[in-house]
Amino acid sequence: MVSYQFPSTGTLLGALLLLLVLYLLSSGSKSQKEGKEPPGPKPLPLLGNLCAKTYGNIFKVFLGPRKTVVLVGYKTVKEALVNHAEEFGDRDIGPGFRIMNDEHGILFSNGENWKEMRRFALSNLRDFGMGKRGSEEKIIEEIQYLKGEFDKFEEKPFDTTQPVNYAVSNIISSIVYGSRFEYTDPQFTEMVDRANENIRVGGSISMWLYNTFPWLGPFLKNKRIIVDNIIQSRQQMTKLINALLETLNPHDRRGFVDSFLIRKQHDEKSDKKDSYFHEKNLMMSVTNLFDAGTDTTGTTLRWGLMLMAKYPHIQELDRVQEEIDRVIGGRQPVVEDRKKLPYTDAVIHETQRLANIVPLSLPHITSCDVTFNGYFIKKGTTVVPLLMSVLKDPSEWEKPNSFYPEHFLHKKGHFIKRDAFMPFSAGCRVCLGEGLARMELFLFFTSLLQSYRFTTPPGESGDDLDLKRVVGITLNPSPHKLCAIRRS
Template sequence: MALVEALLMHVSTTGALLAAVLLFLVAYLISISSSSPEEGKDPPGPTPLPLLGNLLQLDLKQPHMSLWELSKKYGSVFKVHFRPRKVVVLAGYKTVKQSLVNQAEEFGERDITPIFQDFSQGFGILFSNGENWKEMRRFALSNLRDFGMGKRGSEDKIIEEIQYLKGEFDKFEGKAFDTTHPVNYAVSNIISSIVYGSRFEYTDPRFTEMVDKANENIRLSGSASMMLYNMFPFLGPWLKNWRLLMKNLELDIKEISELVSSLRQTLNPQDLRGLVDSFLIRKQTAEESGENNSLFHEKNLIFTVGNLFIAGTDTTSTTLRWGLLLMAKYPHIQDRVQEEIDQVIGGRQLITEDRKNLPYTDAVIHETQRLANIVPTSIPHMTSCDVHFNGYFIKKGTCIFPLLMSVLWDEDEWETPHTFNPEHFLDKHGRFVKRDAFLPFSAGRRACLGESLARMELFLFFTSLLQHFRFTPPPGVSEDDLDLTPAVGFTLNPIPHKLCALKRS
């Protein structure tokens, strides 16, 4: 009898536990899918699992590809759950433009994931919101322009740096080499000269370490383990990549602080060398006038400089390296570029003004940006208020992924979206044409603030290198063997490869 009672009690306890689990699952599913009639309809999306969300439905090495595939099933506005948060994904040119441009205020906040909170602490430009973001962006834009961004001053800096980069390529005497370091150092020197007021030698260990760590941070922050960290922040100390990122951040802050300290010691208000000098003057003025709440303090200086250094190096150098790789893979396109350069420029030093007379070269650069798709999900946005959008209701504070790859590869906007085709940017007469769906720099309030500088750099660096070198695969490697599969990272870099830079006569 006692045994029977024990069995009944066990069955009863098990049944109660199962009932509780089922009740939890029902409540969970209701909570993630319900919205009041007054609010409106929730975007569709795959059903998430408790605790894991939609983790098992995503390729953590290529999350953008998973999201792109999901957009084909669920439409241009859909949701996924990156535990514990719901993310609304916007796909296609029309939808992304409607959100970022036409409803810029509603979709204009920055969603700051745990790893980017670690990196910024709410300061700087890229990963801040509110007054801090507005003030730092306004200051950076104003001073980048003052110190030459997009103007003749920048052009002179780029043309000077091109000579150093050509010298680095010459050292290999036509032998195969990895373009990563010399291209990264050259591009980084442009933003360095604007921010710090001077360029660095490629042999300067402090400079090379800063650039190499910046690129490593970009790679690691887009890794699968950091996606897990953003979903389960308590895992941080157990993740090798997180520990390495935190170590790099500590070193970055130390190095930037030392450079700032050196500039502070030689600061002359009558002769400002770069953005750091300008910030130090604003900081000094605020301190002297007793502005206790001034945003011009040391942390904003360090993180703003760090933001500009990384953003001003990675995207442009990555795009340039894609361009050189594509020229080696498609020699018939390289032929046309060099033929146009030879006819229009000859052997003289080209300038930005030459762009309008080099339509095919310009089209190749734009097509490189389009196909390379180096920031496929953009940097996450966040809604600043409750939003009714395309028939759906999106709550204030919802994380938004504008899927830029779905714009750059939109089958309704591009004739051959998955093929390297410069004709996308040419009319039937061979003249360059702008395309509305060309949004590699994003759009709206959070668009890249260095777009004009990046466009100038890409044109001058790419065209000058093609003017002086022919790029080919290494001996024994065919064009077909050159792999265009991107490496895993926050931005999509070419996988490690080598090219030959053959000097043109």
Template sequence: MALLTEPLLQPVSASILLAVVLMSLLVVYLLSSDSQQAWKEPPGPKPLPILGNLLELDLKRPYLSLLSMSKQYGSVFTVYFGPKKVVVLAGYQTVKQALVNHAEEFADRDISPIFYDFNKGYGILFSNGENWKEMRRFALSTLRDFGMGKKGSEEKIIEEMHYLREVFEQFKGNPFDTTEPVNYAVSNIISAIVYGSRFEYSDPLFKGMVKRANENSKLIGSASIQLYNMFPWLRSCLKNWKLLMQYRKQHIKEVNKLLDGLQKTLSPQHCRGLVDCFLERKQNAEKCGEKETLFHENNLLFTVTNLFAAGTDTTGTTLRWGLLLMAKYPHVQDRVQEEIDRVVGGRQIVMEDKKNLPYTDAVIHEIQRLANIVPMSLPHTTACDVHFQGYFIKKGTCVFPLLTSVLRDENEWESPNTFNPENFLDEQGRFVKKDAFMAFSAGRRVCLGESLARMELFLFFTSLLQYFHFTPPPGVSEDQLDLTPAVGLILNPSPHKLCAISRSS
């Protein structure tokens, strides 16, 4: 009899044991004070297998798709870029709470495949951990030592403005593309600080580096590279990826040539720029036998390339938006020029004048707000498990702070979708700072060159308007000037030409 019943008892006992274990786990889960809250993930559109929400995204302008989704799913929602899960933060209050109030939790950088291909985890923009902390700390302190945001930078910008003015004058009021001269002028400011000297606009090496920085931005924002970031195995059949790797190879070759030249002429008694300071730190580490030093060739190369790219494309793009908007809205341009003429006259504009030019200051801020050149910021990732606004976001989750939703937040701006300098003025015409002005992002990953960029924008913009009046080409009306941005990581204006007419003629 025992032989007949024993096999029957074994599965019954296993089932009871399994039920007890499951019930115990359920009781522990329900008794946890925040168990239900802990696993409540942000809502979002239902993803398809492998494709995720790809069919609902405009890969050329994903920020517009995400902005539309935020209307439906709220200020914190989940979207799948292919198989990759992304949490999107929308609106000023939410983005501020994440990047400022929860700065540590949201401080890490999400390094997508294309950015890893470029930087390999070195440099400043696309690194994490101790490498990022050390390189950012070094870059920030050194840039400040060389006058970033101070009198030293002001003098460099004023000097460079004279070269830029000469280029504009050469066109004698005829239509021209502002891209190259503006980018050369802006790039020379960061070059002077990093390398210790400016470049001639005709220098082929300099022209090539600036052009590739702009081309990289366009290609990285293309639909095919967005697909590559989702499905890295596609790279061998993507023309844009191959082109980006060719640009990277050429850029590294040319930057290394510059670095070698600075290395050979290095003088411990006279630091010319950031590169010299880095080389000295590197040499000192080698003398002391520091095997784990972060001051090595890869960090030098990619720190320099990060600063060059960030210091060229962003400010240059914003200035070009400014000139385009002045040509499109001549009544605003006239009012800026009237204020400059009245307050400054014909002398050289300096930073001290800014406090007496409230309308001009408001216009510059409004240009940055409306241009919205980095609409999705650069991607972050959570450094730990995060409980945020009632949701659970797992460690290592990619996060997009949707800056376009901040700069056009209907709760923060009187006219969020139109060009209106009154957004930054009170009833008495005085300039008013706005917390929702996050053109440089916020928190621990805020743009480290913000003070330099602000100075460049003010001095270049006001000086150009002091000397030139900007108009559309003959036969083109203001209404025909297109404000649709081109596709890219940085939102440049669509290709166009302007006339810079001398105000002294």
């Protein structure tokens, strides 16, 4: 279940008492003269008001002494992230994310560094296959390995987490490092398991506490877990990168790392001042792509399989599997098939909507003073675009809290796009891997459903599958087992 790790009660109580005193001493009257601020509950000392009621579509809450503006609903979130992209486009890099990223790489950097790294990563993802046949082939190859893993369980109940994560991780690995790894290779499995642990632990209450009160760090077990994981992952990555460096051939780039190393060498040779292509950006960008590219897609796929076991009438009979059998038959599904599989496509979209795996998006911060929807928001204010409130906005979705693929289907049966479908966020920080993730979800999901019927363990029914989530930076399904029954 939820992995909250608290420090020992004594130290925590002492720390909180001290904090209370400091807070009361420091919380003088900080009036805003610039304009009307968004409404919100009065700040509570200590942990602040974590449970703010909605004060409209834009409100502020205090997490400890830190002011955070929350954006709610499709219209507000889109207006801020898309129409005021510059003002709301910076990343808030709290202490928890700073220890992981050091303000380098893509996810947790800003300014020119972020622009250069994002541009470089995007163009390389394109070169190495995102949205092109290259990735399609890699994914199709990987699906065969994943099926091999599923078959090993011989239709008995198993936890899908590791095989799915390893398969998905191999796609981004082959784009980044130029090759896939065996599921039995400990250096790979440990890397994936650590990345997933960091994402889970990174969203725990104690890391929220750390972000608000960084001096609590030494008392927090979760912070130690993250730091240890980072140290070990860096050692492993250094080994992998050094091996690529030794065999580097500028005329035959194998992946993102090769491209980066070539650019780095080029900048060093031409004595380019202030180049962004240095060691730290390489390590952080690789980590970002690997972490962001594994847990998110793996988690979504696992939600998809679980929802199929929960709702067998959608999976089988006249639905997903009927459509796949009718349109594709026994051959390997390819990206081109998506257009001909409107129901399956709708199920994948609805899975992403309902699973809502990055509910708070990642924190943004205002890059300048901004007046938004009549409210004044100061430069440097944390902004949370509440993606969950977009994906479940009652004014956008007919059945916001149900699994209802018809959200994406015209009554004549064809697929319809929905504006409020925003699991990848929007604006200049929109997920950089959206194209790749969409391709992976489609190919993995369709191929697995073509080959297997996913069921609950014998003696259990869909009602036993709980839609509750395990809290982390992403929302995972709570632990469960499925049976993969061979259809073909």
